[in-house]
Amino acid sequence: MLHQFANPTRFLRLAAAVQPWMAGATAVLLGLGLYFALFASPGDYQQGETVRIMYVHVPSAWMALFCYTSLAAAAASSLIWRHPLADVAAKATAPVGACFTFLALATGSLWGKPMWGTWWVWDARLTSVLILFFLYLGYMALNNAFDDPGRGSRASAILALVGFVNVPIIKFSVDWWNTLHQPASVVKMDGPAIHPSMLTPLLLMALGFTTYYIWVLLLRIRGEVTANKVRNLRLRQVHERPPEGSEATG
Amino acid sequence: MIMNSMQDFLHMGGYGNFIWPAYILVTVVLGGLLITSRRFVRAAQAELDSLDRPHRQSAPEAGDEA
Numbered sequence: 670m671l672h673q674f675a676n677p678t679r680f681l682r683l684a685a686a687v688q689p690w691m692a693g694a695t696a697v698l699l700g701l702g703l704y705f706a707l708f709a710s711p712g713d714y715q716q717g718e719t720v721r722i723m724y725v726h727v728p729s730a731w732m733a734l735f736c737y738t739s740l741a742a743a744a745a746s747s748l749i750w751r752h753p754l755a756d757v758a759a760k761a762t763a764p765v766g767a768c769f770t771f772l773a774l775a776t777g778s779l780w781g782k783p784m785w786g787t788w789w790v791w792d793a794r795l796t797s798v799l800i801l802f803f804l805y806l807g808y809m810a811l812n813n814a815f816d817d818p819g820r821g822s823r824a825s826a827i828l829a830l831v832g833f834v835n836v837p838i839i840k841f842s843v844d845w846w847n848t849l850h851q852p853a854s855v856v857k858m859d860g861p862a863i864h865p866s867m868l869t870p871l872l873l874m875a876l877g878f879t880t881y882y883i884w885v886l887l888l889r890i891r892g893e894v895t896a897n898k899v900r901n902l903r904l905r906q907v908h909e910r911p912p913e914g915s916e917a918t919g
Numbered sequence: 920m921i922m923n924s925m926q927d928f929l930h931m932g933g934y935g936n937f938i939w940p941a942y943i944l945v946t947v948v949l950g951g952l953l954i955t956s957r958r959f960v961r962a963a964q965a966e967l968d969s970l971d972r973p974h975r976q977s978a979p980e981a982g983d984e985a
Contacts, residue, residue, distance in 0.1 A: 718932035725945045776941040888956045895963035902970045
């Protein structure tokens with residue numbers, strides 16, 4: 670069954686059908702999420718209104734990790750099975766993940782200033798997320814660094830796989846090392862330690878960010894597949910063209 | 920009255936200077952990524968169309984109808 674969706678033509682048809690649903694779901698979920706985040710949820714007893722930054726900060730950070738996990742999985746299947754669609758999916762995920770990581774860092778900084786008294790600290794959580802951002806940038810740079818796209822995608826896929834070691838480090842950094850950053854309060858063994866009035870906007874925004882990711886991912890996969898077709902056509906045209914003039918033989 | 924509550928809303932208990940930039944940044948970055956992604960698809964499609972048309976016209980002459 671997975672093999673059927675791995676056919677690029679069939680996948681593109683499926684993507685075109687799913688895309689408008691993802692766009693609609695993103696609009697509804699983010700609309701509702703923003704309403705709850707900005708109007709219908711209370712301030713925090715300790716952090717006051719700044720807790721509202723959580724509704725964009727935490728989903729961004731979750732998506733940063735989720736996108737990197739998808740990137741590493743796509744890179745692994747591209748290396749192992751050499752499937753062109755896996756390679757395209759990895760390439761399409763990287764800029765979305767980089768944007769979410771940037772947003773997690775920037776909104777975290779805006780939350781840190783009023784609550785911790787500083788924009789930035791070089792502790793394990795913040796530093797490991799900054800490294801994640803550089804891993805995304807490195808992946809994209811390496812992917813485009815070669816004239817032969819095949820070599821670029823293989824080299825960058827290896828970087829993506831090696832960099833995956835950073836994902837569990839980010840997740841557990843707040844437990845392993847001393848930090849200003851608060852530990853997990855939603856994804857915990859003994860259930861979420863957060864009131865439903867705050868959990869609702871958080872989950873709505875997280876779901877909205879997920880459908881946004883799928884929407885943009887499908888768009889970019891379509892773009893990458895089309896760009897690959899353009900490259901192949903160009904190559905064929907070059908090969909089909911008869912040699913012009915005598916200098917072509919020299 | 921409405922003006923007051925609107926001002927309170929924008930003030931965000933004194934933290935408006937941190938909360939609003941966070942929301943504006945998210946909107947700008949995610950909106951920007953969506954727009955550039957759509958432009959990327961459209962540009963690639965336009966390029967493919969411009970390459971594809973002369974190629975298809977010349978295909979019968981090249982004799983590769985099989």
